[in-house]
Amino acid sequence: MTTTFTPARPIWCAGCGDFGVLQALVNALEELGVPPHKRMVIAGIGCSGSLQNNLSCYGYHALHGRVLPTATGAKLANPELTVIGVGGDGDGYAIGGGHLMHAFKRNPGVTYIVMNNGTYGLTKGQPSPTAPVGYGDNIEEDLDPIMLGLSIPGSTFLARAYSGAPAQLLELTKAALEHTAAGRGMSYLEVLSPCVTYNDTYRDWRTSVYDIDAEAGYDAGNRAQAFVRMSELREQGRLPLGLVYRGERPALEELALNRDFEAPALQDVAGPAALAGYREAMQSFMR
Amino acid sequence: MSTAKRQLEDLNVIVSGQGGDGSLTVINILADVLRGYGLRVYTERDVLSRIKGGITAATLRAYNGERLCIGSDIDLLVAFDVLAVKKHAYRLNERSVVIYDNSGGGLPEGHGVPAGARVIGVPLSRHAVRTFRRDIYKNSISFAVIGRLLGLADADMRTSFEKRFGRRGAQALKYNLDALTIGCSLADEAGLTTDAGMYDIVGKETRPHMLITGNEAVAFGFLVGGGRFFAGYPITPSTDIMEWLVKWMPKFGGVVRQAEDELSAVNMAIGAALTGTRTMIATCGPGLSLMQEGIGQLGMAEIPLIVVDAQRGGPSTGLPTKPEQSDINLMVYGGHGDFPRVVLAPGTPEECFHLAVEAGNLAEKYQCPVFMALDQGLSQNLATVDPFDLEKVVVDRGKRLDEQGLAQAEAYRRYAFSDDGVSAFAAPGMAGGMSLVTGNEHDEWGLVSTDPVNRVKMMDKRQRKLESMQPDLPRAVNHGVETADIGFVGVGMTYGVILEAIDLLAEQGVYAQYHQPRTLFPMLDETPTFTRRCKRTYVVEYSATAQLAKLIVAQGGEQANIHNILKYDGTPMRAEEIVRRVLGDLGVKEVEVA
Numbered sequence: 078m079t080t081t082f083t084p085a086r087p088i089w090c091a092g093c094g095d096f097g098v099l100q101a102l103v104n105a106l107e108e109l110g111v112p113p114h115k116r117m118v119i120a121g122i123g124c125s126g127s128l129q130n131n132l133s134c135y136g137y138h139a140l141h142g143r144v145l146p147t148a149t150g151a152k153l154a155n156p157e158l159t160v161i162g163v164g165g166d167g168d169g170y171a172i173g174g175g176h177l178m179h180a181f182k183r184n185p186g187v188t189y190i191v192m193n194n195g196t197y198g199l200t201k202g203q204p205s206p207t208a209p210v211g212y213g214d215n216i217e218e219d220l221d222p223i224m225l226g227l228s229i230p231g232s233t234f235l236a237r238a239y240s241g242a243p244a245q246l247l248e249l250t251k252a253a254l255e256h257t258a259a260g261r262g263m264s265y266l267e268v269l270s271p272c273v274t275y276n277d278t279y280r281d282w283r284t285s286v287y288d289i290d291a292e293a294g295y296d297a298g299n300r301a302q303a304f305v306r307m308s309e310l311r312e313q314g315r316l317p318l319g320l321v322y323r324g325e326r327p328a329l330e331e332l333a334l335n336r337d338f339e340a341p342a343l344q345d346v347a348g349p350a351a352l353a354g355y356r357e358a359m360q361s362f363m364r
Numbered sequence: 365m366s367t368a369k370r371q372l373e374d375l376n377v378i379v380s381g382q383g384g385d386g387s388l389t390v391i392n393i394l395a396d397v398l399r400g401y402g403l404r405v406y407t408e409r410d411v412l413s414r415i416k417g418g419i420t421a422a423t424l425r426a427y428n429g430e431r432l433c434i435g436s437d438i439d440l441l442v443a444f445d446v447l448a449v450k451k452h453a454y455r456l457n458e459r460s461v462v463i464y465d466n467s468g469g470g471l472p473e474g475h476g477v478p479a480g481a482r483v484i485g486v487p488l489s490r491h492a493v494r495t496f497r498r499d500i501y502k503n504s505i506s507f508a509v510i511g512r513l514l515g516l517a518d519a520d521m522r523t524s525f526e527k528r529f530g531r532r533g534a535q536a537l538k539y540n541l542d543a544l545t546i547g548c549s550l551a552d553e554a555g556l557t558t559d560a561g562m563y564d565i566v567g568k569e570t571r572p573h574m575l576i577t578g579n580e581a582v583a584f585g586f587l588v589g590g591g592r593f594f595a596g597y598p599i600t601p602s603t604d605i606m607e608w609l610v611k612w613m614p615k616f617g618g619v620v621r622q623a624e625d626e627l628s629a630v631n632m633a634i635g636a637a638l639t640g641t642r643t644m645i646a647t648c649g650p651g652l653s654l655m656q657e658g659i660g661q662l663g664m665a666e667i668p669l670i671v672v673d674a675q676r677g678g679p680s681t682g683l684p685t686k687p688e689q690s691d692i693n694l695m696v697y698g699g700h701g702d703f704p705r706v707v708l709a710p711g712t713p714e715e716c717f718h719l720a721v722e723a724g725n726l727a728e729k730y731q732c733p734v735f736m737a738l739d740q741g742l743s744q745n746l747a748t749v750d751p752f753d754l755e756k757v758v759v760d761r762g763k764r765l766d767e768q769g770l771a772q773a774e775a776y777r778r779y780a781f782s783d784d785g786v787s788a789f790a791a792p793g794m795a796g797g798m799s800l801v802t803g804n805e806h807d808e809w810g811l812v813s814t815d816p817v818n819r820v821k822m823m824d825k826r827q828r829k830l831e832s833m834q835p836d837l838p839r840a841v842n843h844g845v846e847t848a849d850i851g852f853v854g855v856g857m858t859y860g861v862i863l864e865a866i867d868l869l870a871e872q873g874v875y876a877q878y879h880q881p882r883t884l885f886p887m888l889d890e891t892p893t894f895t896r897r898c899k900r901t902y903v904v905e906y907s908a909t910a911q912l913a914k915l916i917v918a919q920g921g922e923q924a925n926i927h928n929i930l931k932y933d934g935t936p937m938r939a940e941e942i943v944r945r946v947l948g949d950l951g952v953k954e955v956e957v958a
Contacts, residue, residue, distance in 0.1 A: 079796035080775035082809035114795045119635070130800060130811060135792035137638055138802035138812075140661055143631035146623065150635025150643075151792075153619045154593050158639070158793055179624040338617025342639035342791060346590030347759040351616055355588050355754050358612055362574035362584075363751070364399050 085130040094270030095125050095192050097240030102161070102190070103132050105250040109258070111159045119148045121164025121173065123199050125192040125270070128163045139164075142173025145180040148187040149329070155342035156330045159258065162189040167197050170206040170220055177222065181229040184262030185329040188253045191222070192240075192270035195278065202275035212276065221311060223321050226265055227304045234264035235303075235322040239286050240271070241279060245318060252320060262328035269316065282316060290319035297323050369515065372403070372563040373428045376435040377510070378452050379503075380421035381444025381465075383412060386503030389528075390442065391422035393507060395575065395746065397516055397524045398426040402567020404748040405575070406860070408434050408741065408936060413600065413684040419447050428568055432712060432747055432860025436940035440513065442506055444488065446472060453477050461562075463509055465489050465502060484509070486550050492543065501543040508547025509554070515561020518548060574749045578742040579604040579646075581713040581749070582672055583612075585720025586644045588752075590759045591670070592618035593636035593643040595629040597651060600684050601740040602674035605646040626651040630658030630669075637667050638801060640764070640791030642724050646672035649691050650681065656699050659733050661803045663703025666779065666787070666826065668727035668762075670720070671695075672736045674743040675856075675906075677934050686934035687740035689856055692911040695735040696885045704785075704829045706734040707885040708838060710742065711859030713749045719882065721757055722838055729762035729836065730829045731786060737884060739906065741857030741936055763788040770796050777808040781821060785828030830886045837883040840890050844877035850946065851898030852878040853891065853916065857936065858904045864939035869946060871957045876946070884915065892920035900949070901925050904942065908932040 089095050106116060113133035120126040122141035129136030135158075139147045144162040152160045169177060169191045180189070195212065197203040204215035207222075226235040234256045238246040246268060253264035269286070271278045287310055289295050296302055303322045310317045338344060377394065379387040388409055395405040403426040412418040423434050438455040441448075443464040449471060456462065458480030464471065466485030477483060486509055488502035495501070504525070511521045525544055529537040551557075576584075583605045586594070594613065596606040609620045619636075623629035629645055637643040647655065652673050662669050675691045677683025695707045706726050710716045719736060727734040765788050770776060778799035780787040787808075790797030800810025805822060807813040844852075844866045852862045859880060866876045879894040879901075881887070895901045895916060903913035903926055910928045917923045929945060931937050947954050 079770055079773050081796065081798040082777075082800055082811060085811055112795070113798050115793060117638075117792050127812070133798050135798055136800040136802075136810070137635075138665075138800070138804060139634075140631060140657055140803065143627065143634075143658075146628040146631035147635035147638075149621070150593065150595060150632035150637075151639050152635075153621065153632075154636035154641040154643075155639040155791075155793060175624065176628055179628070333619055333621070335614045335617050341592035341617065341619055341636065341641040342793075344590075344592060344617060346592060346642060347761055351588075352754060354616055358584060358587065358615075359574070359751060359754065362576045362580065362749075363572055364396060364575050 081133070084132055087131050088127055089124055090274050092273040093124070094194065094240035094268070095128065097243055097246060098190060098192055098268050098270055099128055099131055101243065101246045101250045104247055105254055109251060109254055111254070115157070115159050117151055117158045117160045119144055119151065119160065119162045121168030123165035123168050123197070125163060125165040126168065142168055142176070144168065144173060145176040145187070145189060148189070149180065149183065149185040152186050153330055153333055153341070155340050156186060156334065157340065159254065160187045162187055164191060166191060166193040166195065166207045167205045170222055174206065178225065178229055180263055181226050181232040183329045184231050184233055184326055186257050186260065186262055188257050188264045188266070191267045193267050194270050194272035194276055196272050196276035198272045198275050221307070222267060224304065224307050227300060227307065227322055231326065232265070232322065233262045233324040233326050236265070236320045237267045237269065237318050239269040239282060239318055241283060242286070242318065245288070245290065249320065256323065260328050260331055262326060285314060285316045286318050287315040288319055289317045289321060297321060300324065369564045370562060372426065372565045374435060375426045376438050377424045377440045377442070378421050378438050379442040380419060380448035380452055382416070383414060383418050383420045384416035385444045386500060387420060387444070388422040390503050390507055390510070391424045393524050393528050394510065395424055396527065397520055398565070399573070399575065399748060400520065401565045402569040403428055403565070404430050404569060406432055406434065406748070407746045409744060411685050419445065419451050421448070421452065431864060433864055433939065434936065436938040440510070442510055444502060446475065449475050449477065456481050461513060463506065463513065484554050486554060491546050491550065495542065495546060496539055501539060504540045504543035505547040505550065508544050509551045509556060512548065512551040512556040512558065512560065513562060515563045515565055518558060572751065574751060575746050576713045576749050577604065577744055577746050578710065578713050578716040578738055579674065579744060580608050581716035582720045582736060582738065583608040585717035586670065586724065587612060587616060587618070588754060588757050589642065589721035589724040591642045591644050591724060592616070593633065593641045594620045594645070595623050595632035596646055597623050597626050597629045599648055599651045601676055601743045602646040602648050602672060604744065605672060626654040630655040633669055634658060634661065634667055637669050638792065640789065642728065644670035644672065646674065648674045648676050649678045649694070652691060652694055652698070660699035660701055660703060662733040663699065663705060663826070664701065664803045665801050666731040667801070668731050669733050670723045670727055670736065671733050672738060675737065675739040677932070683934040685740070687857060687906055687936060688932060689739050689906040690908070690911060690932070692737065692884065692907070692915060695737055696915060702823065702827070704730070704732045704826055705885065706732065706833065706837070706883065707737055708734065709737040709855035709882055709884050711855060711880050713747055714752070715882065716742070717752050719838060721759070725760040726833065726836060729760055729786070730833045731762070731789065732829060737856065739856040745857070762786065765790040765797070767794050770794055778810045779806060779808045779822065781808060781825055784832035785825045786832070837886070837888060839888065840879055840881045842877060842879055845875045846877055848875040848877045849899040850874065850876035851894060851901040852876060852904055853881065853894065853901060853912070854904035855881060855884070855912065861937045861939050861942065862904055865942035868939055868943045872947060872952060872954060874946065874950065874952060887915065887919040891916055892922070895921040895925050898925060900927055902927050902929050902946065904929040904937070906931050
């Protein structure tokens with residue numbers, strides 16, 4: 078057996094919500110039988126951006142905010158990998174916010190887990206895009222990325238979990254991985270993951286979360302209804318948990334790859350296999 | 365008029381008008397016909413950053429031999445607009461011919477055409493509108509007049525139209541052929557009958573050849589070099605690379621994605637490169653500025669990537685469609701922190717092809733960013749090029765572990781220390797190769813580390829690649845007389861101009877040599893050595909601050925011997941400019957050469 082890196086112990090503060098996310102991800106991957114060498118975990122910058130060090134996988138620590146473009150490139154190049162993007166709310170919604178809508182639009186086969194704590198923990202507590210008015214000196218309205226996702230017709234899987242509700246977190250993590258594994262594209266899972274040091278929201282969130290999975294008559298296949306319900310709950314000051322929306326659309330890699338060939342990463346490009354094709358391409362320049 | 369026909373050895377033609385007048389189409393068809401007569405051709409375009417309007421121009425040089433630049437004097441100016449006559453008149457001489465559209469009247473006062481030049485007014489637009497109700501057909505009408513003037517056979521003109529417009533459907537072909545016929549009768553009226561041509565066109569070239577731009581050659585070279593992933597964001601003058609690959613990559617199982625911005629493009633590329641796919645991005649100054657964080661990541665995390673910079677006039681949005689070579693500093697020094705990188709500089713479309721393969725090989729062998737420094741001229745100008753020898757292409761993917769090699773290894777450390785600074789790579793997906801890749805300083809496993817001893821060892825490991833890659837770096841090409849005291853150094857689109865200047869100087873009895881570096885960084889000793897060997901070395905470049913010359917001095921070049929020829933007005937250099945400068949410096953009086 079080849080020795081590989083020994084997963085590091087998490088660097089998070091005791092009580093950090095990210096422990097729950099890591100545990101759920103590890104358990105979900107085990108339960109679904111995704112072997113370590115098929116996992117590619119692409120992490121952002123911030124406390125949550127060290128998660129890839131804590132499990133056995135091919136891990137990549139992306140530039141700040143660039144988890145989704147990186148994961149998209151990796152999945153297109155090798156669709157046999159289970160590509161999982163992880164990061165925080167600052168990484169995903171602020172510096173990387175521009176990529177989020179384009180990822181929804183593209184629908185790449187990537188599971189994207191955002192650990193949302195409403196603050197920049199690593200730089201000691203500045204407000205993030207999901208910080209409410211009144212957090213510190215924040216005067217800006219907070220962003221609801223699930224509603225952003227609902228507003229983009231290409232999105233196919235939008236869910237929110239809470240690290241304080243581990244059973245649902247595990248189920249949603251599995252559902253997200255399964256959605257992507259089935260070739261339906263991007264699964265987006267936001268996890269409310271409190272920062273015990275700079276924004277300890279356990280007490281607030283315990284009372285404000287609302288389980289949409291348990292709501293009779295809620296149809297996660299109906300985008301318009303989901304949007305209305307999310308708006309209502311927001312006005313009531315509630316934080317909806319559960320599978321908010323699931324749609325049907327082929328994944329980006331299904332559309333972008335020519336399946337007559339091996340995936341880009343798996344082709345033997347050093348050999349002469351493509352020579353006849355190259356000659357044909359050169360012919361297009363001949364006069 | 366004189367009926368003594370000249371042998372066509374060197375012909376320079378400008379077709380100019382408002383953007384959208386179809387000047388480029390005329391030049392492209394002309395290039396095709398003249399190429400058919402066995403001449404080598406080179407075309408240049410002068411466009412504005414707008415879809416229609418403004419005065420634009422396309423220029424062609426047909427040469428009995430090889431010239432990769434436009435000549436200093438223009439033999440024929442075709443103008444769809446009187447403003448176009450005014451704009452280009454300074455490049456005409458008493459032997460030049462002007463064909464202009466006189467639908468709106470004759471040439472106004474102060475048109476600037478030199479005395480002695482032959483001026484032919486033809487109502488192109490009036491006939492286009494009268495017959496087709498579309499002004500745009502004036503360019504096809506003009507082609508007949510040009511052809512008759514040059515001495516092209518009517519049948520050859522028709523054939524070239526069939527080739528060009530046949531793809532656009534029967535209707536388009538018919539209208540354009542009708543326009544050609546109208547043009548022939550207008551030519552007859554202007555005295556340009558079928559036997560009135562100025563030239564006997566006898567070319568030497570009979571072998572099959574390509575007409576290709578530097579951008580196309582880079583894209584093709586990348587593909588043949590095993591490139592299978594490209595990400596980009598449209599930006600002039602690099603966009604043609606993406607356009608070509610969009611068309612061809614899927615036929616080889618490759619992927620091209622147009623990203624939402626350059627930040628996304630470079631990171632998509634990083635994602636693909638992480639999986640072991642040969643990957644490229646292409647951009648120019650503004651895009652490369654946005655990509656800088658990604659470039660540093662490539663260096664630190666040891667990820668291979670080809671980065672093409674089709675340089676244009678900067679800074680900022682600058683001159684978006686005009687040439688410059690002022691990103692050399694950005695390529696050589698850009699990004700924060702210290703990390704190894706390579707900067708290659710092709711001078712011809714052929715070198716664009718071969719260096720695109722080499723760039724991929726170097727990137728994967730040394731696991732770092734490899735830049736290709738192009739410029740607007742090299743990127744977009746079309747040239748006659750001999751077919752590439754595809755069988756000679758060698759793809760070297762560097763130290764890669766396969767499943768078997770991985771299984772035999774006692775341990776797999778992504779960043780294992782090594783003498784050459786390169787650590788073996790196992791592509792994700794292989795059992796037993798789990799590893800961590802990060803832009804944080806890290807230990808051999810890829811785990812984040814701030815340990816000072818490890819930091820120094822890791823930094824030194826990465827920097828060692830600059831030494832170990834030396835044997836693989838593309839060498840310079842030296843042209844001209846090796847013992848000459850006058851030397852030139854230049855890259856990219858200065859290549860053709862310098863070579864022509866050397867020939868023109870030789871006619872004046874001044875001999876010179878040209879050192880054409882193909883690796884700008886890490887600079888090989890050969891380049892600073894050249895500046896010590898020549899008494900006067902002219903570094904010819906498109907930069908106000910002499911970025912190339914300063915780089916050479918920083919790498920040990922002899923400052924006292926270096927003289928700058930700088931151009932940053934957004935127009936291409938002409939050989940005559942270099943010749944005048946050198947003769948002036950030497951105090952040599954120019955003599956008229958027949």
